[in-house]
Amino acid sequence: MxxxxxxxxxxxxxxxxxxxxxxxxxxxxxxxxxxxxxxxxxxxxxxxxxxxxxxxxxxxxxxxxxxxxxxxxxxxxxxxxxxxxxxxxxxxxxxxxxxxxxxxxxxxxxxxxxxxxxxxxxxxxxxxxxGIIDDNQGLDLYLDENIKNNISSFYADFFKSPGQQILGVAPGASFPTKRWTSAGFEQVINHFLEQKNLLIILFGNSEDRELIKSLNIKVSPNILNVAGSMSIAETAALMNHCNVVLTNDTGLMHMAAALKKKIVAIFGSTTRELGFFPVSGDSIVIENKNVRCRPCSHVGRKNCPKEHFKCMKEIQPAEIIKAISSFFV
Missing domain, CATH: 3.40.50.2000 (Glycogen Phosphorylase B;)
Structure with a gap:
């Protein structure tokens, strides 16, 4: 994608x-x-x-x-x-x-x-x-108007409060070494569920459904889990409602960039030098630069080859919370 x-x-x-x-x-x-x-x-x-x-x-x-x-x-x-x-x-x-x-x-x-x-x-x-040169306008994604309107109508009750902020969260990735820890996502999501006038939408494909279900997240009417239940076009239409998107290095990160969303991206086994990073000014890449074995792959791995997975485990929820909060000011 x-x-x-x-x-x-x-x-x-x-x-x-x-x-x-x-x-x-x-x-x-x-x-x-x-x-x-x-x-x-x-x-x-x-x-x-x-x-x-x-x-x-x-x-x-x-x-x-x-x-x-x-x-x-x-x-x-x-x-x-x-x-x-x-x-x-x-x-x-x-x-x-x-x-x-x-x-x-x-x-x-x-x-x-x-x-x-x-x-x-x-x-x-x-x-x-x-003679084609960059115009510095970034990525594009053109939404289907019918799908866009259907999504807005279907989730109208969820988008009920005027002036609310919406945080999109995509905790999955194609390879395990590109996924931040479940415990980390749990802490960040639960932190923002305590914020007034803030909604959270959990994104992912069918393979991410079990991962998201396993997260120990507070029961709240302010969180919506759509992982594995939407088409790509529907996912884009729903993500368009988000103000900020928290994501790993994955296709949904690029979708958020094309929709001109503010992005907090977490990089583990991959690095910016490989080229797959958000480039807009409204994006923050969080990575553990103290781990010398990065990158261990240009696409990701099933397991950490060093068996410590420090590139992700040492990234603290407080750092992610601070980055996201900076976009909600």
Missing amino acids: GDVILTSPAIRLIRKRFPGCTIDFVVKKQFSSLLSTHPFINSLLIFDKNKNGNPLKQLKRQIKRNNYDIIFDLHKNLRSYYLSTNSGAQQIFRYKKFVLRRLLLVKFKINLFKQPIPIYQRYLIALSHL
């Missing part, structure tokens, strides 16, 4: 540079709703791995039939390389992954990134040959 959202500046800037061009976007079926109402995209080419036959070859043939002039490969994996090289396009531009720098950082802790480069800006490097 995050990879798709991070392409939004590239889409916007291609349209700005070439206003009359046709922009088609290849996307996995499960993430297509993120782009279904995008005003700058002409067509979505859906990759559905569960489709009958050979869906990858079918998609390859569709791309070739469309006779594109330019292909931007902003994923640069084996699948996208296969599709782009067989596209028949006159020009192909691929995003630079900085694989060697990433390897040196993760394996040997040699940091050749003078400044952390956000992933969306790395995507724009692939576009720079055509």
Whole structure:
């Protein structure tokens, strides 16, 4: 999900540079709703791995039939390389992954990134040959108006108090080493449940449902758990109501950034140098910089390879509470 959202500046800037061009976007079926109402995209080419036959070859043939002039490969994996090289396009531009720098950082802790480069800006490097430069407008996410209105109507009783503040919390992540501790989330959530005129919404996918259920959270009418019960588009529409979002390094962090929300992001086994960090001024990244074994992976791990998990365990709830509170002033 995050990879798709991070392409939004590239889409916007291609349209700005070439206003009359046709922009088609290849996307996995499960993430297509993120782009279904995008005003700058002409067509979505859906990759559905569960489709009958050979869906990858079918998609390859569709791309070739469309006779594109330019292909931007902003994923640069084996699948996208296969599709782009067989596209028949006159020009192909691929995003630079900085694989060697990433390897040196993760394996040997040699940091050749003078400044952390956000992933969306790395995507724009692939576009720079055509005179496309960053406009510093950040990420975009265009909500479906019908879904947006339905969400507002369905949760009208929850959003009942005028002037209330809403804190979104996303305690899950794709890998355990990217998740802050359950005890930490419990303390932070329970702290803010004691605040007057403040609501909390718990976000996550179906895999996060059990994690959230296991949290020892006070019973309160001011908290809403929607983990695993909403589509991606519905999640975005509900998150749009939040003032601040507390999240790990995960796709929901990028969703919050695209919705222009204030963000407190907790980083454990990953670091800013890898590029997946919120870049707006209304974001705070909390990380344990005293742990020398970070980063131990560029995507996350099932277990801490050192078996101490200090990168997350040593981050104190008080630090998170202070960061969130600074946005509610």
